[in-house]
Amino acid sequence: MQVTIKKLYKRFIQQPIYIHLLSAILVFSIIIVMVFKGLNIYTLHSQTVTIPEVKGLQLEEAAVFLENSGLRYNVIDSIYTNEVRPGAIQDMIPTFGSKVKKGRIVFITLNAKNAQSAAIPDVNQVSYREAYARIRAQGFTSVETKYVRGQYRDLVVGVEFQGRDLSLGEVVPLTSALILKVSDGGQEGSDEIQPEETETVDGT
Numbered sequence: 001m002q003v004t005i006k007k008l009y010k011r012f013i014q015q016p017i018y019i020h021l022l023s024a025i026l027v028f029s030i031i032i033v034m035v036f037k038g039l040n041i042y043t044l045h046s047q048t049v050t051i052p053e054v055k056g057l058q059l060e061e062a063a064v065f066l067e068n069s070g071l072r073y074n075v076i077d078s079i080y081t082n083e084v085r086p087g088a089i090q091d092m093i094p095t096f097g098s099k100v101k102k103g104r105i106v107f108i109t110l111n112a113k114n115a116q117s118a119a120i121p122d123v124n125q126v127s128y129r130e131a132y133a134r135i136r137a138q139g140f141t142s143v144e145t146k147y148v149r150g151q152y153r154d155l156v157v158g159v160e161f162q163g164r165d166l167s168l169g170e171v172v173p174l175t176s177a178l179i180l181k182v183s184d185g186g187q188e189g190s191d192e193i194q195p196e197e198t199e200t201v202d203g204t
Helices: 002-013 016-043 059-068 128-137
Strands: 048-050 072-079 089-093 099-101 105-111 117-119 142-148 156-161 164-166 171-173 177-183
Touching (some): 059 105, 128 156, 128 177
Parallel strands (some): 142 177
Antiparallel strands (some): 048 099
């Protein structure tokens, strides 16, 4: 048996084609191993982390959890909402609980410390629908209507907030509950708005 193996070995090394084939297989195997190892390092396949639940925390508080998880962060926007405290984290991309690679940048949206504001547009002596459209175009989301005594029906005669008449250009928070004061045309009993005549919007 030992003689047979020696003969086979001598015959093998005497054939260059076999040596080249074996060398090619060896080189190809080494390349495959190196490629997969490199891909594993590049993608940090074994180093995924879970984005911690930090909604409602101040940025300084959340930074501790993010950095401990090996994540970086970048504040990209701020909005105003009553869901969380002023200055707290409102949203994040990727979302809380997502699994991401270590070192990933997460993008944060904060709750503004102050409500965004806008100026009251010129709506005096224009139709209700036109005034309503102008108010909404400014970004106000809570707009109600009430009839007051006036000569021409359905003309806006003023804007009220917390029982006070607002002046043209006055700046108030966009979350303010505004009331459009609309002339009743001298018709008594028109204090209540009829559904077909108005569009009462509250928080939409």
